[in-house]
Amino acid sequence: MLSFEEIKSSLEHAGQSHVLQFWSELSGDDKNTFLVELSQLDLNELREHCERAAESAKADHSATAADQQIEPVSSEFIGSIRKSDHTALTGWENEGFLQISQNRVAVLLLAGGQGTRLGVSYPKGMYNVGLPSSKTLYQIQAERICKIQELANAKHGSKCTVPWYIMTSEFTLDPTKKFFQENKYFGLDPSDVVMFEQRMIPAVTFDGKVILQDKGKIAMAPDGNGGLYRALVDNKVLENMEERGVEYLHVYCVDNILVKMADPIFIGFCVSKGADCGAKVVEKAYPAEPVGVVCKVKGVYQVVEYSELRPETAEQRDPGGELVYSAGNICNHFFTRPFLNEVAQKFQGQLKQHVALKKVPFVDREGNLVKPTKPNGIKMEKFVFDVFQFSRKFVAFEVLREEEFSPLKNADGAPLDTPTTARQSLLAQHYRWAMAAGASFLDAQGKSLPPRPRVTRDEDPPAVCEISPLVSFFGEGLEQLLGQKVLTTPFLLDENRAKELLQAQ
Numbered sequence: 001m002l003s004f005e006e007i008k009s010s011l012e013h014a015g016q017s018h019v020l021q022f023w024s025e026l027s028g029d030d031k032n033t034f035l036v037e038l039s040q041l042d043l044n045e046l047r048e049h050c051e052r053a054a055e056s057a058k059a060d061h062s063a064t065a066a067d068q069q070i071e072p073v074s075s076e077f078i079g080s081i082r083k084s085d086h087t088a089l090t091g092w093e094n095e096g097f098l099q100i101s102q103n104r105v106a107v108l109l110l111a112g113g114q115g116t117r118l119g120v121s122y123p124k125g126m127y128n129v130g131l132p133s134s135k136t137l138y139q140i141q142a143e144r145i146c147k148i149q150e151l152a153n154a155k156h157g158s159k160c161t162v163p164w165y166i167m168t169s170e171f172t173l174d175p176t177k178k179f180f181q182e183n184k185y186f187g188l189d190p191s192d193v194v195m196f197e198q199r200m201i202p203a204v205t206f207d208g209k210v211i212l213q214d215k216g217k218i219a220m221a222p223d224g225n226g227g228l229y230r231a232l233v234d235n236k237v238l239e240n241m242e243e244r245g246v247e248y249l250h251v252y253c254v255d256n257i258l259v260k261m262a263d264p265i266f267i268g269f270c271v272s273k274g275a276d277c278g279a280k281v282v283e284k285a286y287p288a289e290p291v292g293v294v295c296k297v298k299g300v301y302q303v304v305e306y307s308e309l310r311p312e313t314a315e316q317r318d319p320g321g322e323l324v325y326s327a328g329n330i331c332n333h334f335f336t337r338p339f340l341n342e343v344a345q346k347f348q349g350q351l352k353q354h355v356a357l358k359k360v361p362f363v364d365r366e367g368n369l370v371k372p373t374k375p376n377g378i379k380m381e382k383f384v385f386d387v388f389q390f391s392r393k394f395v396a397f398e399v400l401r402e403e404e405f406s407p408l409k410n411a412d413g414a415p416l417d418t419p420t421t422a423r424q425s426l427l428a429q430h431y432r433w434a435m436a437a438g439a440s441f442l443d444a445q446g447k448s449l450p451p452r453p454r455v456t457r458d459e460d461p462p463a464v465c466e467i468s469p470l471v472s473f474f475g476e477g478l479e480q481l482l483g484q485k486v487l488t489t490p491f492l493l494d495e496n497r498a499k500e501l502l503q504a505q
Ligand SMILES: CC(=O)N[C@H]1[C@@H](OP(=O)(O)OP(=O)(O)OC[C@H]2O[C@@H](n3ccc(=O)[nH]c3=O)[C@H](O)[C@@H]2O)O[C@H](CO)[C@@H](O)[C@@H]1O
Pocket: 110, 111, 112, 113, 114, 167, 169, 198, 222, 223, 224, 225, 227, 252, 253, 254, 255, 290, 291, 292, 293, 303, 305, 306, 328, 329, 330, 331, 383, 384, 385, 407, 409
């Protein structure tokens, strides 16, 4: 820890001496805590950080430079579930399973965000969207890892591990750790779940002053999901991957209830194409949908975030009426470990800083706590996809929205991306799987429920059917369990039920 004198002089040098203006009013304990916090700041970079934030705040963010030189990714660069034949899909899946069975694949969860829009104070992964099983997002994800290992083992006679790297932040590390411990890591080996923390950076006023959220506390925020690359170095995560022999990473965000972790088709596609970097996309649903678009800017692949795309660009359509910028980013990325290594060592300092103007509670000169009603602060964030520009071989892979993308962003009451829509998407998918396996359903009174062949992701299926990921990951293996079965809604197919069904045969 640095001494008070050292910190004072560094703050003066950075033009931030106001940070200590209430020092004499703090208790001994509070002084100590504050010194610890200030010692952890990168004081050498503080001046530059504050100046850059103030500069960025002055710039016009409604239409960014990126948007001006944008072009769509041409369709031949996008692999597609919809447009590929059975042979191609099976080939990629086999390749993916082979890599998984050889312990060369890991998943990496970005879970350092604060879930502000959802309005919960705990990590989003701990959210229960109200499924019959009451499973949280973390549990669903953990069980998918168990299952994918089991499937790869069964295919290749191996005993493989898919390590789970989880990037957290100061806001999410402790509750996430505790939640995993309390739930015995949902059946995974704790040594295969590696949690690490991203850095926090100070929020800054429009004139470049660090914001005090209390007399002895700076307002800090995580440095964006692109903080991943620095966090990988800080926490020696790449070394851990190398020791385990991991070569391929599937990086994903916490809130997509349909996420196919370590998806063998996606992994296999990227590996077969010799890609070092890849992104899964879905066709954008409507021009203003809050998803980034995978595109090219100045000839280089990148994602232009929804907040940085002008409405007139988002609305452009081709002669056939399709959106020109339709490759919606679902925050599912593929990276090779050597690529991550290179980015972490050489390029992470060059990543673009994105500016978010936020309402940041602060103490005024008189020491009163103020909750601003309009934005008063700047938070700088790096984005995980901003490394695409450094890729030597980038690929995009289009998947089906109703099978793979239903994010939980907003609280119930909002029209989209809520706990209700997440639950509906999963239950609609499981209903489709059960019907495809040959099941039929009765209501609670024993009356037959007419089958509905097409259940979309935003409607309640006629019957409630939830299938544990421990029983089926992709809908595989269900004919044997559910074929010709008449099931009563609500129906929960967990491991015990699956055993009973097998024994009854
Ligand atoms: C920057 C980014 O990736 N944007 C994507 C993100 O947008 P969106 O704006 O929804 O991004 P979020 O803020 O939800 O963050 C995405 C993920 O990053 C994590 N996180 C966020 C901030 C942070 O400092 N640390 C951290 O780990 C979150 O916990 C979450 O798992 O998902 C959308 C799909 O759902 C995509 O269309 C967007 O292009």
